[in-house]
Amino acid sequence: MNTGLWRRIGLSAAFVIAVGAVSTALYNYAFTQALEQTAQRGRADLALAADRLRAELQRYRELGVYLADHPLVQAPVSPDAIRQLFVRSADKTTALDVVLLDTKGNVVANAIGDPPQGWGDAPFFLRAMDGALGSYHAVSPRFGRRAFYYAAPVFGLTREVQGVVVVVVDIERTETDWRGGLPVVFFTDDLGVVFVSNREELLYLQRGVGLTSANADYRTAPLRPFLSYQVEQRNKLELWRLDAGRYVPAQALHLVQDLPVIGMRAEALVDVAPSAKLASLQAAVLAAVCLAFGAMLFLATERRRTLAVANLLLEKRVAERTAELERAQADLVQAGKLSALGKMSAGLSHELNQPLMAVQNFAENAALYLDRDRVPEARANLERISDMARRMGRIIKNLRAFARQESEPVGRVDLTGVIASALELSEARMAQEGVALVWSDRDRPVQVRGGEVRLQQVVLNLISNALDAMSSQTFRCLSISIAREPEKVILSVADTGPGITAPEKIFDPFYSTKEVGASEGMGLGLSISYGLVQSFGGMIRGENAPEGGALFTVELKPWQEDSTP
Ligand code: ADP
Numbered sequence: 005m006n007t008g009l010w011r012r013i014g015l016s017a018a019f020v021i022a023v024g025a026v027s028t029a030l031y032n033y034a035f036t037q038a039l040e041q042t043a044q045r046g047r048a049d050l051a052l053a054a055d056r057l058r059a060e061l062q063r064y065r066e067l068g069v070y071l072a073d074h075p076l077v078q079a080p081v082s083p084d085a086i087r088q089l090f091v092r093s094a095d096k097t098t099a100l101d102v103v104l105l106d107t108k109g110n111v112v113a114n115a116i117g118d119p120p121q122g123w124g125d126a127p128f129f130l131r132a133m134d135g136a137l138g139s140y141h142a143v144s145p146r147f148g149r150r151a152f153y154y155a156a157p158v159f160g161l162t163r164e165v166q167g168v169v170v171v172v173v174d175i176e177r178t179e180t181d182w183r184g185g186l187p188v189v190f191f192t193d194d195l196g197v198v199f200v201s202n203r204e205e206l207l208y209l210q211r212g213v214g215l216t217s218a219n220a221d222y223r224t225a226p227l228r229p230f231l232s233y234q235v236e237q238r239n240k241l242e243l244w245r246l247d248a249g250r251y252v253p254a255q256a257l258h259l260v261q262d263l264p265v266i267g268m269r270a271e272a273l274v275d276v277a278p279s280a281k282l283a284s285l286q287a288a289v290l291a292a293v294c295l296a297f298g299a300m301l302f303l304a305t306e307r308r309r310t311l312a313v314a315n316l317l318l319e320k321r322v323a324e325r326t327a328e329l330e331r332a333q334a335d336l337v338q339a340g341k342l343s344a345l346g347k348m349s350a351g352l353s354h355e356l357n358q359p360l361m362a363v364q365n366f367a368e369n370a371a372l373y374l375d376r377d378r379v380p381e382a383r384a385n386l387e388r389i390s391d392m393a394r395r396m397g398r399i400i401k402n403l404r405a406f407a408r409q410e411s412e413p414v415g416r417v418d419l420t421g422v423i424a425s426a427l428e429l430s431e432a433r434m435a436q437e438g439v440a441l442v443w444s445d446r447d448r449p450v451q452v453r454g455g456e457v458r459l460q461q462v463v464l465n466l467i468s469n470a471l472d473a474m475s476s477q478t479f480r481c482l483s484i485s486i487a488r489e490p491e492k493v494i495l496s497v498a499d500t501g502p503g504i505t506a507p508e509k510i511f512d513p514f515y516s517t518k519e520v521g522a523s524e525g526m527g528l529g530l531s532i533s534y535g536l537v538q539s540f541g542g543m544i545r546g547e548n549a550p551e552g553g554a555l556f557t558v559e560l561k562p563w564q565e566d567s568t569p
């Protein structure tokens with residue numbers, strides 16, 4: 005019982021673990037699939053953001069080139085005229101400032117605010133002086149804003165550089181358009197510093213290079229170390245786990261796009277929570293279905309098990325009841341036997357009484373003969389006494405044998421002998437009631453399978469029923485015969501009574517047409533006989549004979565030496 009319980013608990017646990025494993029596998033698969041889609045969308049978003057920034061900067065770069073070619077700049081006769089041109093340009097393009105420098109780096113004219121200081125050795129200026137387009141980005145000390153610088157050389161008639169036009173671009177203005185948008189996008193420069201982003205908290209974070217060296221370039225910018233994050237690779241995708249405030253997802257896909265034209269690297273952090281949620285949902289549905297199915301299966305097996313246990317209990321009870329029934333039946337057989345004896349008792353007492361009276365007479369006679377010295381006559385009387393005693397002894401022996409409980413199951417029995425002793429017990433009653441007996445084959449033993457006492461009980465019951473049936477008839481004849489066939493031995497008992505009233509009922513227990521009373525019918529004789537004959541592997545039948553009267557046949561199995569008892 006206990007081991008069964010543990011086994012079921014173990015099986016259930018194994019099932020739950022298996023469901024867990026399958027759900028986890030599904031979760032992983034679904035999550036990866038969802039990530040692929042998220043990555044596709046994220047890449048498109050990132051490309052869009054990068055294109056916008058590039059296009060924006062492109063405009064200012066072209067403005068620088070355009071102004072460097074402007075006739076007013078080419079021939080810088082009136083700084084005031086140039087300033088006005090620059091102011092107009094800055095107003096139209098929302099540039100922070102437009103500046104014209106001479107070849108020494110001194111400011112010739114600028115559009116807005118105080119002229120910038122110390123650009124003479126700035127790298128973008130030197131690059132423009134080399135005839136190329138210089139670019140730079142930094143926090144502008146004059147405006148206190150992050151700015152891009154584009155420096156375009158102003159060529160003279162002989163293609164020599166005669167000045168430089170610098171356009172200062174307000175990158176924060178550009179940024180405001182997409183602040184807070186999705187996904188998180190940031191642009192890092194060659195120093196690993198986040199210079200542009202749609203999340204303010206990411207600005208000035210620096211990755212990789214030591215902070216101090218970069219500080220010079222950014223001047224007033226408060227550089228901070230980059231966020232700490234853990235990287236997980238999933239199908240060539242990079243997942244970041246980080247804690248960077250509520251505006252940056254805690255778990256995100258990290259996407260990268262290089263922008264060599266503006267010297268930056270665009271990066272995006274795409275929230276994967278929706279993908280995770282979708283995958284969890286799918287896994288949960290699968291787990292729920294599996295668990296529901298498992299629960300149904302469990303309930304079904306539990307019911308089967310309960311049924312099996314109940315069945316076992318039932319079988320045990322049936323076995324107990326069967327044993328009880330067998331005991332009751334044995335008791336009944338004994339009761340039937342005693343009842344049969346009761347029926348016989350009147351005849352038996354006569355049977356015993358008669359020889360006793362005779363013994364008394366013969367004894368008295370013997371005494372008289374002895375008084376007269378007639379020894380031979382006395383002897384003859386004594387011999388008669390001896391005969392009588394033997395006869396009474398036989399009767400009593402039969403009775404004792406009949407009354408005893410038989411313990412042997414089945415064995416070899418001489419049917420002829422059984423009939424003879426049953427008749428011996430009935431002899432007195434038959435003589436008293438004037439019943440003729442026809443019994444063929446009385447000298448030939450016939451061996452059958454059965455129990456001697458029980459078979460005698462059956463035969464005695466048949467004889468006694470026949471005598472009962474004929475009691476109201478004038479002609480009374482009991483016929484007994486044995487027929488032998490290869491597979492069976494058939495005993496027939498026929499009478500000249502009125503026949504059976506209801507042949508289909510006679511083997512039912514308590515069916516009797518006789519008056520209820522001490523020596524009369526209990527309705528058990530035939531039902532007991534039926535059971536007994538069946539236990540020998542035989543059959544008993546009762547019918548009305550065509551010539552009148554009842555005919556009972558008992559089929560028995562012939563005894564064979566090799567047959568098992
Ligand atoms: P009981 O003899 O106590 O009535 P049995 O079971 O021996 O019980 O017999 C049942 C009934 O079968 C009898 O009451 C009787 O009606 C019928 N029966 C049995 N033997 C004969 C027979 N030889 N002739 C007619 N009826 C019989």
